[in-house]
Amino acid sequence: MRRATGILLVLTVAITLLIFILVMSIILYHANKKSYEKQAIKTYNLVESTILMKDDDLDYQFLSKLSQDADIRISLIDIDGNVLIDSKQENTDSMSSHSQRREIIVALEGGLGQDTRRSDSFDIDYLYIAKLIQNENNQNNLPDKFVLRIAVEISSIYSYLLYISLAALSVFVALIIITYFLSKPITTKLLKPFELISKKLESVLKSSDAEDSPVKQIVLTKYDDVNAILSDIDIVSSKIIEYTDQIKDDKEKLDLILENIESGVIAITFDGNIQSANKKALNIFNIPPDASCNIKDYIRNTEFIKYLDNSIIENKFSVFDIVISGGKIFEIRITPISTQFVSFIVTATDVTSQRQLADTKQAFFENAGHELNTPLSSILGYSEILLTSNKTNRKFLDIINKEALRMKTLISDMLKISELETHVLSNDIEFDLSSVVDKLVELYKTRVSIKRIEIKTSLINAYIYADPEKIATLLSNLIDNSIKYTNDGGLIEIILKISNDNVVMSVKDNGIGIPEIYLNRVFERFFRVDKGRSRREGGTGLGLSIVKHIADRYNAQISIESDSTGTNVRVKFDNARKT
Numbered sequence: 001m002r003r004a005t006g007i008l009l010v011l012t013v014a015i016t017l018l019i020f021i022l023v024m025s026i027i028l029y030h031a032n033k034k035s036y037e038k039q040a041i042k043t044y045n046l047v048e049s050t051i052l053m054k055d056d057d058l059d060y061q062f063l064s065k066l067s068q069d070a071d072i073r074i075s076l077i078d079i080d081g082n083v084l085i086d087s088k089q090e091n092t093d094s095m096s097s098h099s100q101r102r103e104i105i106v107a108l109e110g111g112l113g114q115d116t117r118r119s120d121s122f123d124i125d126y127l128y129i130a131k132l133i134q135n136e137n138n139q140n141n142l143p144d145k146f147v148l149r150i151a152v153e154i155s156s157i158y159s160y161l162l163y164i165s166l167a168a169l170s171v172f173v174a175l176i177i178i179t180y181f182l183s184k185p186i187t188t189k190l191l192k193p194f195e196l197i198s199k200k201l202e203s204v205l206k207s208s209d210a211e212d213s214p215v216k217q218i219v220l221t222k223y224d225d226v227n228a229i230l231s232d233i234d235i236v237s238s239k240i241i242e243y244t245d246q247i248k249d250d251k252e253k254l255d256l257i258l259e260n261i262e263s264g265v266i267a268i269t270f271d272g273n274i275q276s277a278n279k280k281a282l283n284i285f286n287i288p289p290d291a292s293c294n295i296k297d298y299i300r301n302t303e304f305i306k307y308l309d310n311s312i313i314e315n316k317f318s319v320f321d322i323v324i325s326g327g328k329i330f331e332i333r334i335t336p337i338s339t340q341f342v343s344f345i346v347t348a349t350d351v352t353s354q355r356q357l358a359d360t361k362q363a364f365f366e367n368a369g370h371e372l373n374t375p376l377s378s379i380l381g382y383s384e385i386l387l388t389s390n391k392t393n394r395k396f397l398d399i400i401n402k403e404a405l406r407m408k409t410l411i412s413d414m415l416k417i418s419e420l421e422t423h424v425l426s427n428d429i430e431f432d433l434s435s436v437v438d439k440l441v442e443l444y445k446t447r448v449s450i451k452r453i454e455i456k457t458s459l460i461n462a463y464i465y466a467d468p469e470k471i472a473t474l475l476s477n478l479i480d481n482s483i484k485y486t487n488d489g490g491l492i493e494i495i496l497k498i499s500n501d502n503v504v505m506s507v508k509d510n511g512i513g514i515p516e517i518y519l520n521r522v523f524e525r526f527f528r529v530d531k532g533r534s535r536r537e538g539g540t541g542l543g544l545s546i547v548k549h550i551a552d553r554y555n556a557q558i559s560i561e562s563d564s565t566g567t568n569v570r571v572k573f574d575n576a577r578k579t
Contacts, residue, residue, distance in 0.1 A: 033154075036127060037114065040152045043070055044129045047150055052133070057141040063087040073126065073151040078143055079108060088122065095121065103130040107147045116154060126151035263349040264330075268295050270312065270343040284330065284348050295346065308334060311344065321351065329355045427467045433503060433573075434459040436472050437494055444479055451488045455479075458495045462503040464573045466554050474550040477543040478507040478569055485567070486511035503573045514562040522560060523548040547571075 050066060051058065063074045067087030074087040081099025083092040098104050103113030107130040115128045130149035135142050264281030268274055272294045277287060287298045296305055307318045311334045318334040331351045336344055441455050448455055464471070475494075482492045486509045495506040514522060523544050547569075551558045557572040 036152065036154060040127050040129050040150070041112075043072060043152065044131070044148075044150050046070070047072070047074060048131070048133070048148055051148065052136075058085060059141070060085055060087070060090045064090075070150075071153075075149045075151070076142065077104060077130075077147040077149060079132075079145055079147070084142065084146060101128070101130075103128045103149060104147055106130070107132050107149070113149075119151070125154050127154050263347045266295060266346040266348075267342040268344050268346060269341070272296055272308065272312070275342050281346075281348060284324070284350075304332060307332070308346075311336065321355065328352050427469065428465060429468065430463050430465045431468050433462045433464055433471065433505065434496055436468060436475060437496065437505075440472060440475055440479060441494070444483070448483060448492070451483065451486070451490070453483060453486055453488070453490050453492060455492045455494065458493070458497075460496050460498065462496050462498060464503055464554075466573070470550050470553070474547050474571070475505070475507070477547050481543055482507060482509035482511060482567070485509070485513075499572070505571045505573075506568060508566065508568040510566040513564045513567055514560075516563075519560060519562060523558075 047066065047070065054062070058076065063076070063085055064087045067074045072087075074085075075098075076084040076086075077098050078084055081097040081101075081104060083095045083098060086092050086095065089095065102115040106113030110132060113128070113130040116125070117128070118125050128149060128151050130147050133146055133148045135144050135146065261278070261280070264278060264284045266274060266277040266281045274287070274293060274295055281287065282289060285298050295308070299305075301322045301324070303320060303322050307320050310316075311318045315336050317336065319331065321329055321331055323329055328350060329352045330348045333347045333349075334344055335347070437457060437459055441457060444455065479492065479494075486492060491510050493506070493508045495504075495508070497504050497506075548558060550556075551571055555574055557574070559570050559572075561568045561570075
């Protein structure tokens with residue numbers, strides 16, 4: 001670095017001196033030329049006055065002597081450009097016309113003509129000065145008007161310039177040699193502060209790389225500015241080491257957590273390239289350590305690829321199950337995040353035992369439901385026969401019929417929940433939700449007329465992608481609840497609207513409402529706020545639980561608001577379009 005700095009210093013001085021010498025040479029040349037021009041004009045004035053004062057004729061001998069005394073060349077030229085007398089050439093007949101010479105043209109126009117050029121006759125550089133003269137003395141051998149021109153040799157100007165250039169070159173070479181020998185101590189002195197700062201920074205870097213390598217304390221120098229920089233570096237280095245230690249601790253904690261959780265965790269980019277993965281994920285999907293490939297290269301499950309592509313396109317959360325080799329079931333969650341290097345976090349959790357338990361429970365409910373359904377159907381059938389034929393024990397038969405009917409409804413609802421928990425979605429199509437609302441309102445006309453309840457609707461054409469039967473079940477349970485808990489003469493409103501490209505369905509009533517403390521429990525199975533009224537109305541406590549299951553299956557958001565003036569349940573579907 002010192003050698004390069006020394007060379008740079010020498011080059012800088014050399015270029016600076018060279019530019020200075022060139023500029024000064026040009027200035028001196030022009031200054032000397034101006035001086036020659038002024039002196040030449042004075043000489044011309046003297047020659048002019050000498051010629052005009054002569055009473056007799058002018059001839060070659062007179063001009064030659066005058067030319068030798070003034071060390072100049074003198075020419076007399078007529079207005080046509082012909083040379084009449086020249087002090088350097090006795091016979092002027094062979095000389096060409098001077099009418100196109102620059103100084104002659106200016107002189108004939110009445111000015112003082114000047115020009116610098118090489119003479120064609122004598123091959124000498126001259127400074128020419130010319131002026132038109134009026135022949136008032138009426139000298140016999142000259143016309144009334146003629147041009148007096150003098151020529152001064154300017155070779156002395158070039159000699160002076162050469163002398164200056166040689167002197168400047170000598171000074172230039174001497175200064176370069178001096179600069180070269182002085183460059184080493186100068187660069188050493190200049191670079192000393194930077195070397196101190198560099199050593200301090202190297203100490204900071206080494207201490208951040210090695211845990212047991214402390215930062216060297218600053219060594220103050222005789223440079224106050226350098227001491228200030230070193231102090232600032234010392235403060236910054238302490239903070240860097242502190243932050244580095246904290247980052248290392250946090251990384252160790254995070255690594256410890258990731259390596260000990262039961263789920264596999266993979267961080268991927270927006271293109272699906274693996275950024276990092278814990279050991280659990282590597283083992284589950286047989287991904288080699290330090291893999292920097294695409295996740296699709298190792299997880300070739302079609303269900304996984306479908307959901308991953310959908311999450312990437314729509315940048316949304318997805319959860320689903322996949323079965324890998326060995327028959328194990330894993331719940332996959334794809335969560336979008338917003339960072340510079342990672343776009344999605346993929347987690348894989350072994351849910352084989354949970355799903356097997358759910359399947360067992362599902363099978364139990366289905367079998368139990370079907371087994372109970374047969375005798376209940378017989379009891380209901382016979383109780384109805386007895387009600388029509390036996391008048392004596394009608395009260396007891398009514399109770400048997402009603403309780404059997406409630407049991408049948410309960411079993412039917414349990415089977416619906418069991419079916420929803422199987423995660424099987426069938427018959428999904430795009431349909432107009434308003435048509436489902438219209439059909440259900442028509443079905444409930446007889447029931448609401450008994451309690452004199454009015455159902456109002458405010459509908460638009462709103463399309464969603466789902467199973468129309470399941471959505472009808474969801475809406476039917478909401479309307480059924482509103483009828484049960486709305487007093488005679490009440491009002492139920494069903495509203496469809498579009499909000500932020502989503503279909504929002506509201507079922508609102510002015511019934512008895514739900515106390516605020518129970519609002520977070522209404523979707524639990526078998527939970528009933530007013531158990532007595534629920535039994536009288538034939539409720540099973542599973543209606544809102546069925547609603548919640550169906551909403552979850554279609555990623556619909558459900559919310560409930562209630563007070564003493566009534567209840568409003570909203571369901572928002574995020575896959576809607578308006579026509």
